[in-house]
Amino acid sequence: WNEKEQFSRRYVKFNLAELVRIATQATGSMSCVEVQKLPEGNFNKVFLLTMNDGKEVVAKLPNPNAGLQYFTTAS
DSSP: OOHHHHHHHTOOOOOHHHHHHHHHHHHTOSOEEEEEEEOOTTSEEEEEEEETTSOEEEEEEEOGGGOOGGGSOOO
């Protein structure tokens, strides 16, 4: 199965602090109080960001193995 290769195909490098900053700005909230990684299978990294005022943002980051960018969901 070659676990190391499978994980490398799904690796996505991104800046979590910048994602939080953009989500906070987009909602007009003062701060993000919690970030949870949600299960989404092999094709996306999905995060639930909860703001200080109760607003929630779902951010989806497509994995490289998800297929053509045109057909994937981006945050």
